[in-house]
Amino acid sequence: MSTGLLTIDLAAIVANWQALAKIASVETAAVVKANAYGLDAGRVAQHLANAGARQFFVAATEEGVALRQALGDGPVISVFSGHMEGDTQSIADASLTPMLNSAQQMQRHFAALPNHSFGIQLDTGMNRLGMEPAEWAGLRSEIIEKGPTLLMSHLACADDPDHPMNAQQNAAFEDMTQGVSLPRSLAATGGTLLGAAYHYDMVRPGIGLYGGEPFGAAHPVVTLDIPVIQIRDVAVGETVGYGNVWTATRPSKIATIAAGYADGLIRAMGPNAKLHSDGMEVPVVGRVSMDLITVDVTALPDAPQSLQLLGAQQSVDEVASFAGTIGYEILTSLGTRYQKHWTE
Amino acid sequence: MSTGLLTIDLAAIVANWQALAKIASVETAAVVKANAYGLDAGRVAQHLANAGARQFFVAATEEGVALRQALGDGPVISVFSGHMEGDTQSIADASLTPMLNSAQQMQRHFAALPNHSFGIQLDTGMNRLGMEPAEWAGLRSEIIEKGPTLLMSHLACADDPDHPMNAQQNAAFEDMTQGVSLPRSLAATGGTLLGAAYHYDMVRPGIGLYGGEPFGAAHPVVTLDIPVIQIRDVAVGETVGYGNVWTATRPSKIATIAAGYADGLIRAMGPNAKLHSDGMEVPVVGRVSMDLITVDVTALPDAPQSLQLLGAQQSVDEVASFAGTIGYEILTSLGTRYQKHWTE
Numbered sequence: 081m082s083t084g085l086l087t088i089d090l091a092a093i094v095a096n097w098q099a100l101a102k103i104a105s106v107e108t109a110a111v112v113k114a115n116a117y118g119l120d121a122g123r124v125a126q127h128l129a130n131a132g133a134r135q136f137f138v139a140a141t142e143e144g145v146a147l148r149q150a151l152g153d154g155p156v157i158s159v160f161s162g163h164m165e166g167d168t169q170s171i172a173d174a175s176l177t178p179m180l181n182s183a184q185q186m187q188r189h190f191a192a193l194p195n196h197s198f199g200i201q202l203d204t205g206m207n208r209l210g211m212e213p214a215e216w217a218g219l220r221s222e223i224i225e226k227g228p229t230l231l232m233s234h235l236a237c238a239d240d241p242d243h244p245m246n247a248q249q250n251a252a253f254e255d256m257t258q259g260v261s262l263p264r265s266l267a268a269t270g271g272t273l274l275g276a277a278y279h280y281d282m283v284r285p286g287i288g289l290y291g292g293e294p295f296g297a298a299h300p301v302v303t304l305d306i307p308v309i310q311i312r313d314v315a316v317g318e319t320v321g322y323g324n325v326w327t328a329t330r331p332s333k334i335a336t337i338a339a340g341y342a343d344g345l346i347r348a349m350g351p352n353a354k355l356h357s358d359g360m361e362v363p364v365v366g367r368v369s370m371d372l373i374t375v376d377v378t379a380l381p382d383a384p385q386s387l388q389l390l391g392a393q394q395s396v397d398e399v400a401s402f403a404g405t406i407g408y409e410i411l412t413s414l415g416t417r418y419q420k421h422w423t424e
Numbered sequence: 425m426s427t428g429l430l431t432i433d434l435a436a437i438v439a440n441w442q443a444l445a446k447i448a449s450v451e452t453a454a455v456v457k458a459n460a461y462g463l464d465a466g467r468v469a470q471h472l473a474n475a476g477a478r479q480f481f482v483a484a485t486e487e488g489v490a491l492r493q494a495l496g497d498g499p500v501i502s503v504f505s506g507h508m509e510g511d512t513q514s515i516a517d518a519s520l521t522p523m524l525n526s527a528q529q530m531q532r533h534f535a536a537l538p539n540h541s542f543g544i545q546l547d548t549g550m551n552r553l554g555m556e557p558a559e560w561a562g563l564r565s566e567i568i569e570k571g572p573t574l575l576m577s578h579l580a581c582a583d584d585p586d587h588p589m590n591a592q593q594n595a596a597f598e599d600m601t602q603g604v605s606l607p608r609s610l611a612a613t614g615g616t617l618l619g620a621a622y623h624y625d626m627v628r629p630g631i632g633l634y635g636g637e638p639f640g641a642a643h644p645v646v647t648l649d650i651p652v653i654q655i656r657d658v659a660v661g662e663t664v665g666y667g668n669v670w671t672a673t674r675p676s677k678i679a680t681i682a683a684g685y686a687d688g689l690i691r692a693m694g695p696n697a698k699l700h701s702d703g704m705e706v707p708v709v710g711r712v713s714m715d716l717i718t719v720d721v722t723a724l725p726d727a728p729q730s731l732q733l734l735g736a737q738q739s740v741d742e743v744a745s746f747a748g749t750i751g752y753e754i755l756t757s758l759g760t761r762y763q764k765h766w767t768e
Contacts (some may be wrong), residue, residue, distance in 0.1 A: 082485050114686035139714070140682065140761065142426065161653050181653060203656070206665060207665070207718070209654070212657075236663070245668055307509075309506065309508065310526040318549075324589055342483075346753075347750070369552070371458060409685045409691050409714075413757065
């Protein structure tokens with residue numbers, strides 16, 4: 081075993097979904113795009129479907145095709161990027177529901193698959209995906225007649241409950257969907273936590289399922305243990321790693337562990353990162369390299385066999401802070417070289 | 425097609441290997457760890473073997489096992505992390521050559537596989553992998569008697585030709601290997617470019633094969649084209665993306681493209697990144713999100729179908745500079761959602 085061990089707690093994901101469903105008290109979908117934030121969309125969705133989830137969201141048609149194979153018939157699989165050129169056959173074959181984002185996508189969908197399910201994504205101010213208010217106003221009657229499964233939008237600032245953008249987007253969504261008796265959805269994890277005014281008929285949590293902020297009450301989902309290759313004594317004045325960026329100021333024991341930025345351990349976290357061994361914190365020294373990280377284990381009483389980067393003592397958000405990023409990127413970056421183990 | 429298209433030029437990799445082999449004029453191995461820096465170790469190594477490469481290096485035993493399946497018998501596959509606990513069976517079955525890094529690894533190897541090939545990695549000052557000078561001095565006779573395939577070390581500062589560490593490590597390597605008539609290797613790409621004093625009997629280029637610095641003369645290897653999902657008009661004062669971090673100061677056309685940090689497009693590059701369309705440069709606006717990036721395409725004469733992040737107009741090192749990192753991390757982060765196409 082010379083690669084890290086990534087353990088993914090499927091029961092924790094199910095518990096997080098149930099907790100968010102309880103908060104929302106409306107239909108609770110599951111966002112499993114980006115391979116369920118790197119944790120295996122097929123396995124995650126199967127477990128959530130067994131727990132009662134009936135609606136799943138992916139980013140791209142290709143992801144929807146793979147998810148349909150894992151889930152079989154039944155659950156609704158919606159695609160945020162909508163109906164793109166070249167996607168028609170896959171959308172039809174895998175019974176996917178594209179969230180149409182523009183008049184162009186609408187025309188493509190109605191021409192190619194006139195009787196196939198679809199939803200509508202509306203832009204309420206994020207200016208990233210969805211129909212603009214004016215575009216929607218012109219097409220609204222035609223679209224509603226075709227019976228979309230869902231009218232949805234996405235919040236730009238939901239992680240910050242006090243941001244005035246939340247109420248602005250909510251008002252815009254109300255305004256654009258007023259008088260329409262169709263299912264509506266505005267909230268992902270952040271919006272779910274903003275309260276009932278944001279829940280409408282369906283919430284669509286993603287990051288909250290996987291143990292990340294802003295769902296502070298989430299159960300941790302991932303554990304990452306990285307094996308030690310060797311431990312060496314380094315004398316005062318000796319340097320460690322690329323560019324000689326770290327110099328020992330006391331006699332030190334330096335462990336070299338078998339993971340690096342090719343495993344998604346973002347290079348930028350280098351000098352700030354910490355790992356754990358039996359509850360004790362140990363700091364990274366020098367640069368994170370492609371396949372290796374060097375760690376100062378001088379403080380440990382015994383030579384460790386492995387060190388833990390993610391787990392009960394250190395969340396994805398804490399690791400994100402080492403690299404100046406967000407927990408979402410830590411999860412989706414986790415690489416392909418780990419041994420992966422899913423617990424239920 | 426709703427994901428990006430990643431094109432990998434295998435002929436360029438072969439040409440880069442040949443160019444480095446010409447510079448070195450000694451046995452030229454190929455480093456294909458981290459799945460050939462994300463570009464498919466099996467395909468890359470097969471093409472290099474056809475071009476004459478006989479020695480390959482990986483980081484972990486698991487990578488060596490996969491590479492042996494792709495290459496078949498014949499080429500030497502060496503493992504930088506050496507002989508780790510639990511790896512014995514795989515090393516034997518796949519005929520891998522571990523680079524032993526410590527007395528502990530040596531004892532493990534000699535006990536478990538007394539007649540199996542091995543090399544020795546020496547630490548010449550990087551303090552990351554390899555035997556320390558004192559450790560090596562004590563074991564040297566015993567090891568040499570067993571006939572290692574290679575004595576090797578690795579340079580910490582080879583990307584900076586003027587760094588005094590290069591000469592220091594070279595002197596240490598000379599000192600530790602003096603009087604030994606066994607193949608020796610010190611140089612990766614950077615060391616290959618430092619000149620004949622660093623070449624010994626074998627050079628081991630990695631990044632140079634894949635088109636990255638410090639091999640400035642490298643042929644570019646990867647092209648990444650990302651499809652446009654939709655283009656919208658944004659009025660002065662409107663914001664784009666998460667956190668409202670970008671505000672339009674003129675009437676703008678904003679394209680939303682189908683890739684994000686879940687595809688390895690590092691989130692930190694956000695406000696600095698640029699893409700290209702038919703030779704024209706267009707800037708990213710707002711934050712890179714998980715599956716989407718927003719780009720200001722106001723300056724383009726026509727609505728683009730896709731935008732190019734990597735290619736003839738923008739190298740992996742230029743993209744790396746947007747995120748404050750190195751081309752190596754851009755390559756190894758390239759994600760699994762792209763359609764991949766290998767040209768020969």
